[in-house]
Amino acid sequence: QGTRDHPPAQAALRERLLSAVVSCFKRHGAAAIDTPVLELRETLMGKYGEDTKLIYELQDQGGELLALRYDLTVPFARYLAMNKVTNMKRYHIAKVYRRDNPATTRGRYREFYQCDFDIAGQFDPMIPDAECLKIVHEILSDLQLGDFVIKVNDRRILNGVFAVCGVPESKFIPACSTVDKLDKVPWEEVRSEMVGEKGLSPEAADRIGEYVQLHGGLDLIERLLQDPKLSQNKLAKEGLGDMKLLFEYLTLFGITGKISFDLSLARGLDYYTGVIFEAVLLQQEKEHGEEPASVGSVAGGGRYDGLVGMFDPKGRKVPCVGVSIGIERIFSILEQRLEASGEKLRTTETQVLVATPQKHLLAARLKLISELWDAGIKAEMLYKKDPKLLKQLQYCEDRGIPLAAIVGEQELADRVVKLRDVATREEVRM
């Protein structure tokens, strides 16, 4: 349940999609790493807040207690700490596992790919953070997924808002996870959850409401920097200052048109400490009466400066910022689009079929195909001793093989091969 096989057509589409993502990561100078699917159970515990219950655990069959990785960020932090790496730009594309309720039409599975790019190291503020947003912008533009917006916020700003609105620090995280629902439900509902379930005072909730419903650009940042209450809060001031710097860099990258500073963005995970962001597609495809894919967020990430320190015996911190591309949701969209277009993706790359027009020529086919393989040419033949020529040409048409190399008795006698263009039926002897 919640897993799936990828038959050749899907595997080919996925290969195409992943190669676009990998190109972008390599364009930004990232190296690849790989870590095991299995992690020690203790490595994963206490990193995902409420979602820890979604971790797949392995049966105790003796030896270490193991679990399947839940994301690629915690293993990356574990990797950095274990190898004492303090400076690294890496990408990692691999499967992760969550015992979640699958919603396969929305591209939500229990086994799915994550595509992560992260920059670890102590650097001048907001330069790596800006690059992460540039990467999201490049990938979403490159894949032509339609209009999108990248929402940006900062955990320090959110915490500052909570503080100046009179929320006690112990309730920052619950308040945060409630705010995060503002993209799905109206403010009234969020407010009543804050007051009812999370135990905030109605006054605090109302004050929060005035802030978290704001979104804008540089103008909003400037306004909040002048806000009489927020400007008194150290965390908020730091966050807003960095947000201003970020917008400066994004302006130089020429991508502020797609960026929205959105105070309702909170992100679910506990480990974020600074900038957070999330990319959302703005309009769904509605072609040929297809059901539109309800996709929502297609990329997200942020800064997590404390995670690596949790794995270091001396608690040494390595600041990190990273982005995860929601490849499964994008895959669903591309798949539906491909289906709607009626285009058939080739699942193999075969250039030529080696064929014979008469019987008793298997030896000639085997000799020729062997020469082609040795020359690096992608070639197939039918696994029959005496296939009909029509069947062989039909195979080319079914599989999109552009050429047939035909050896008959005449060709053997003349020591030539007849090369046939399957689409045009043109033939040359060579």
Next chain:
Amino acid sequence: QGTRDHPPAQAALRERLLSAVVSCFKRHGAAAIDTPVLELRETLMGKYGEDTKLIYELQDQGGELLALRYDLTVPFARYLAMNKVTNMKRYHIAKVYRRDNPATTRGRYREFYQCDFDIAGQFDPMIPDAECLKIVHEILSDLQLGDFVIKVNDRRILNGVFAVCGVPESKFIPACSTVDKLDKVPWEEVRSEMVGEKGLSPEAADRIGEYVQLHGGLDLIERLLQDPKLSQNKLAKEGLGDMKLLFEYLTLFGITGKISFDLSLARGLDYYTGVIFEAVLLQQEKEHGEEPASVGSVAGGGRYDGLVGMFDPKGRKVPCVGVSIGIERIFSILEQRLEASGEKLRTTETQVLVATPQKHLLAARLKLISELWDAGIKAEMLYKKDPKLLKQLQYCEDRGIPLAAIVGEQELADRVVKLRDVATREEVRM
């Protein structure tokens, strides 16, 4: 235990190795598929004989009982049966899991990659089987691993030998797994295991010994086809007839020089029904006083005509033959060789570093690098506001980045960029 992280240098080497293997699989017209790492426990049970105990099981957290896949062959057979596919040429490169005793210096891990190529379908005899051997030959030649031999045998011939030597059918499989040890221990030991542990009569063991120590080529096949006892056995006769046909095809492929018909080859897995084969490297590298990698088998496979039927409710069979490349062992060899050569593999593909020679030029760097990225050029910059030029050029040398694009005050005024070849220090303004 028995798993490992792949840091960038290893990940880059692995990418190079896998791409050579994938090229070969694509050259032979295979399509990619992907299946989940998780399989239903019942799918895996009863498929691996004694090794079933090595399967990793997931904890029962409610829902289906799951296990981690042990190989890619059983999931492939499950896939074919479930989707009623009766004809397919596919490759699959993915991780598999075995609770084995790890021997990491020999490249044996608990989590490791398998690279499988299989041909499923009802075809004329030995044509797909010959192609599998051609693939092994191509990959091992391509990777320049040194001299190798591909041992070939057939389960029907082995079973025929057991039958004519007086072994009861119930003891074919235990006898088979004992014979399989002949490449590691002398015949005397194998014989005593047969008689002692497996309960064969001394006479039967001696008769078996006369056959299973034989190896050769077409001449041996011809001799056994004339063997007074074997030629009376239906199974053996079929196997020997097909072996002759196989050698005919391999002669046309021009690869019999590396093929040895070896009656001691048995292969561990239960599911083989016909041709079996295994490639072994003949000489180990001994350079610069390095310990030679003790590698043994680097590829193996065979025909398994009954496996798909085990997953079909009506037991419909789909004949299959396939090959698995022992990528981990090959990886160990290449890694040791790379280490010995002192060659440093680049882990990134960055073409140019965007650099500045003076302070206060971060904006110029950000603008230029953004243009480069948008033009598809692989570019990096240091994440510092005012890095020293020397540090920037040093970064290029450390990472093997061939070019630096330098924008200083003069270049900005002249609206040019200074492009510097890091190795030769040549500069052009453009």
